Amino acid sequence: MPRRPRVRAPELSGKGGWINTGGKDLKLADFRGRTLILDFWTFCCVNCLHVLDELRELEDKHRDTVVIVGVHSPKFAHEADHRAVVDAVERYGVHHPVLDDPELATWKQYAVRAWPTLVVIDPEGYVVAQHAGEGHAHALETLVAELEAEHAAKGTLRRGEGPYVPPEPEAGDLRFPGKALLLPSGNFLVSDSTRHQLVELAADGESVVRRIGTGERGFTDSPVRFSEPQGLAVLPDGRVAVADTVNHALRAYDPQTGEVTTLAGTGRQWMQGQPVSGPAREVSLSSPWDVAWFADRLWIAMAGVHQLWTYDPESRTVTVAAGTTNEGLVDGPAEQAWFAQPSGLAAAGERLWIADSETSALRWAERDGQGFVVRTAVGTGLFDFGHRDGAAGQALLQHPLGVTALPDGSVAVCDTYNHALRRYDPAADEVTTLATDLREPSAAVRAGEDIVVVESARHRLTRLRLPEEAVRVESVAHRTQRQATEVAPGRLRLDVVFQAPAGQKLDTRYGPSTRLLVSSTPPELLAEGAGAGTDLTRELVLADGVSEGVLHVSAMAASCDDDPENPYPACHVHQQDWGVPVRVTPGGAGRLPLVLAGLDERSG
Structure with a gap:
């Protein structure tokens, strides 16, 4: 067997306590005899969500010898709220224990510097590997198999059930819905993300008309299976494009026939070095989060690679339209711009509005000669966020996920981690607050004189009358707190x-x-x-x-x-x-x- 470093693993501690353990507090000693994989994550981070998906197969295959523990280490102020972490664990299908570490105590003990980071601890309690980023599933599988054989031979391997205790299932018509769309019929189509379905609701926004999909995670057109679908947009032929986020695919739903087909994606996540254009069914995508019809194309908020892509239904091809894959906030020609997890799109005239979530920014793309240019209305970068109204250059948002064009030319922003609906007025270049006490609003749609908000963490649609005057709130500014x-x-x-x-x-x-x-x-x-x-x-x-x-x-x-x-x-x-x-x-x-x-x- 290979020789490995002998670094004793520090104890696990976090003031938020444990989730998915049935109320039991766990210590490192509870994992002795198992290979323990610590997943340092935060629920705003799409790369962390990719790792959750990568770990599922490993978790199932080695359930009796491997325990995965998520260590939730917040970036945004909202992510230090224990209730929000509990919600995120259910929202993203985390089926292992999670330590809520709001003060980054365990993060510091393990000298972690980035989300996500994986740390492997052997059955005797020693750290044997550390990997930052995603794409390490193959290496982990090899290491886990070696550790299993080595410690079985030494007599230090202990098989059996792990400490995971699933929460009681919750009733309700929706569970952490993501996006919504107003259909020509006046009904609403909602992506019921955690239940891997689309749900059509009547015009009242409450009564279920039909469900689309079996509710099981998967990637098939018949029977219809989705995996955490998000964005929705009407195509010129009347079908609805669906951002099938965790399947890394675009699907199409026909409201007339109920048929679902796959438009783009291979079902596998795009990785560096792979094609970025070509026949849509042959090019991999990466966590498409929202879609919008703009400039004779379907634009895709490709959150997983910090870019905007487009799909052409005539040629059935996809291509990169903006972004370099570098994460940050850089304006300029579309091919040189930087984004950070674009998660919401809304077309309005000559502009495509963008909720760029990790930079807490509202941005837009528009034509510039033969190409497109990207500009920023609100937001300064990856580490400054808050709730501040006023001049756009000083205003602050916190991880917005949705944008909606309003009739007067302004834009409503679902300011998700501030639990608020905000408004940016391009004419005045200022930001106001339209509504507060909305639990993690992730999208909104206009319905006559009302705006209907997807309150994701309240599992419902909420109808608001657009106020003539903005709500006044006390300004709050934050900067990501890391040592x-x-x-x-x-x-x-x-x-x-x-x-x-x-x-x-x-x-x-x-x-x-x-x-x-x-x-x-x-x-x-x-x-x-x-x-x-x-x-x-x-x-x-x-x-x-x-x-x-x-x-x-x-x-x-x-x-x-x-x-x-x-x-x-x-x-x-x-x-x-x-x-x-x-x-x-x-x-x-x-x-x-x-x-x-x-x-x-x-x-x-």
Whole structure:
């Protein structure tokens, strides 16, 4: 058996307590004899949701020897609310224990720097591997099998049922609905996301007319199965396009016949290096969250890769329309813009409005000559958020998921984590609050003189009369709270630690197998070292006079199975974005290590 590092795992602690354990508090000793995988996640993060999906097969296959524990580590203020974490665990089908760690106590003990991060602890209580980002399912499967064989031979493996206790199922017509659409009939079509269905409601917004889909997670047209569907948009032929989010696909529902067909996607998540255009059924997508018909195309909020894509029903093709896959807030020509988990779309005249959730921003795309340009109305970046009305340049949102065009040319914003409906007026360039006490509003649709809001965490549609005057609220501003890393002035060595997992090697068939992109907030923090390159090590120079900021690091590494007998080995992409708060101080560190995949299972 391979030799591994012997690093004793720290205890698990979190003031929020435990979820999915039947009320029992757990300690590391409770997992002795099992392989324990800690999943550090936060429910706003689409990459974390990807990892939840990646872990499902592993969880089912090794249920008697492996325990997965989610450690919920919040980014936004709303995510520190225990009730919201409980809701998220149900919303996203988390079927393992979750430790709610609102003060990031366990996050700090394990020196985690990014969402998501996976830590593997062997049956004797030692940390044996750590992986940042997504795409590590294959490596985890290999490691888990090795640990199972090793500890069975040593007599230190304990089989049996894990500590997961499912919550009691809740009754109701909807469960964490995502988006809604007003049908020509006057009825509402709602994506009932957690139950993997579409639901048609009568014009009252309450009475169920029909359900579409079996309610079982899956990817089939007959019988109809969805997986956490979200966005809805009417196509020119009268069918409804459906963003089938966790299936990484676009589906079409015909309200006349009830038929469901697949428009785009392979059912597999798009990964770096794969095609970004071509026949729609042959190109993989990544967590499409919303859709809207604009400029003679169906636009797709591709939350999983921080881009906007389009689908052309005439040619049945998809292509990237805006975004680079880098996460952040950068305006300009569409092909150069940066987004951060775009999750809501609304077409209004010459503009496509965008709820860019992770930057807490309202943005838009419009034609500019032969192409499109992206601009920002509200929002400053990944780490500033709150509830502040007034001039758009000073206004703050908190993780908005929905946008709705209003008759007067303004835009309603479902300000999800502020539990509010906000309004941006382009003419006055200001933000007001229309309604509060809406529990996680995720979308809204106009219905005559009313606006009907999807209150996702209240499992209902709520009808509001658009007020003539805005609601006044007390301003609140936040910045993501994570402990700053103290670094020395001047030169700073950045090392992204990556070792190809066991049975794999770096994929150099088509050139460099790694990529590194570095930037900072404020940009003036870096005197040298910003930009793209292929080396995972870089010398940065911190500018004089800037005492603190955030280093944005995006790293990618490609590996393939190391099997000389296989001419077509399976390949894997490991990718992660970090936002590392730093404070420049004498005596600080001169090296900043970030683990993409480290404490490798082959190490000594």
